[in-house]
Amino acid sequence: MNPIPMKLSLGPVLFFWSRDDILRFYAEAAEWPLDTLYLGEVVCGRRQQLRSQDWVSLAADLASTGREVVLSCQALIESESDLKRLRKMVDNGQLAIEANDLGAVRLANEKKLPFVAGTHLNIYNADTLALMSRLGAYRWLPPVEMGRDTLAALLEAARGQQLEIDTEVFAWGRLPLALSSRCFTARHYNLNKDDCQFRCLEHPDGLRLDTREGQPFLAINGIQTMSDGCHALLPRLEELHAAGAGRARISPQAQGTEAVVQAFRQRLDGHDGSGSLLDGLRAQAPGELVDGYWRGQAGIQALEETH
Numbered sequence: 001m002n003p004i005p006m007k008l009s010l011g012p013v014l015f016f017w018s019r020d021d022i023l024r025f026y027a028e029a030a031e032w033p034l035d036t037l038y039l040g041e042v043v044c045g046r047r048q049q050l051r052s053q054d055w056v057s058l059a060a061d062l063a064s065t066g067r068e069v070v071l072s073c074q075a076l077i078e079s080e081s082d083l084k085r086l087r088k089m090v091d092n093g094q095l096a097i098e099a100n101d102l103g104a105v106r107l108a109n110e111k112k113l114p115f116v117a118g119t120h121l122n123i124y125n126a127d128t129l130a131l132m133s134r135l136g137a138y139r140w141l142p143p144v145e146m147g148r149d150t151l152a153a154l155l156e157a158a159r160g161q162q163l164e165i166d167t168e169v170f171a172w173g174r175l176p177l178a179l180s181s182r183c184f185t186a187r188h189y190n191l192n193k194d195d196c197q198f199r200c201l202e203h204p205d206g207l208r209l210d211t212r213e214g215q216p217f218l219a220i221n222g223i224q225t226m227s228d229g230c231h232a233l234l235p236r237l238e239e240l241h242a243a244g245a246g247r248a249r250i251s252p253q254a255q256g257t258e259a260v261v262q263a264f265r266q267r268l269d270g271h272d273g274s275g276s277l278l279d280g281l282r283a284q285a286p287g288e289l290v291d292g293y294w295r296g297q298a299g300i301q302a303l304e305e306t307h
Contacts, residue, residue: 173251
């Protein structure tokens with residue numbers, strides 16, 4: 001089977017891990033066959049095991065290995081302290097940012113800082129993508145619910161506008177679906193958001209939420225709602241490339257992230273048999289493997305393997 005000319009990235013950690021776990025994780029990730037690493041707090045401003053300057057320093061250390069390193073910014077800015085942390089990330093003076101909020105786009109544009117337009121910007125058409133490109137975006141992530149056919153049509157329209165921008169697709173992990181001003185984890189423990197006791201630390205892959213019938217449905221991650229299922233596009237990498245994507249993103253999980261990275265790298269390098277690679281990852285996935293959104297169906301639908 002021929003190699004697939006795409007790059008591989010590691011997205012930011014979306015869950016609340018301890019400082020030691022974060023540092024250990026990125027020390028290991030620095031040795032993995034990745035092209036790009038994203039890091040930073042995206043979900044909740046109360047998660048301060050690492051401060052903004054800590055993230056910047058860690059990113060600078062990782063960049064010294066020769067990889068592309070991008071600082072991911074918080075997606076829901078709720079306070080002046082959140083805004084101050086955002087400014088520190090933008091003012092890092094060296095590295096690009098992943099903008100997950102229009103405020104981050106504005107600050108990056110003012111500083112002439114290149115940025116990645118994150119999935120939380122909800123870019124659904126070529127005109128919006130062109131606007132982001134004019135503001136300084138050199139890469140973008142489609143919304144996680146965007147399917148293959150919609151993405152291919154959008155990128156075809158972008159080429160018609162002579163728009164050249166790298167496309168990165170969320171290819172593995174629990175899907176980040178929505179953010180709220182409420183903290184669902186605190187509510188689960190009957191705590192106030194401002195006195196959450198950082199209970200997210202107890203759930204390094206999120207807290208599963210079942211339906212009344214007992215079917216796994218969602219995962220709650222502080223103020224973030226995620227899919228329970230693990231979005232798995234390993235068997236679809238050729239389709240990603242054919243649609244126009246140049247990069248696949250793996251979202252970190254508490255255990256087994258290295259195995260996921262290695263499996264994706266093997267497939268991109270031409271390993272014959274994504275099915276066998278996928279079989280080795282099923283037990284380590286945080287939930288049932290799904291790919292419904294990519295096929296234009298409900299996102300909860302189980303992975304439909306190719307043959």
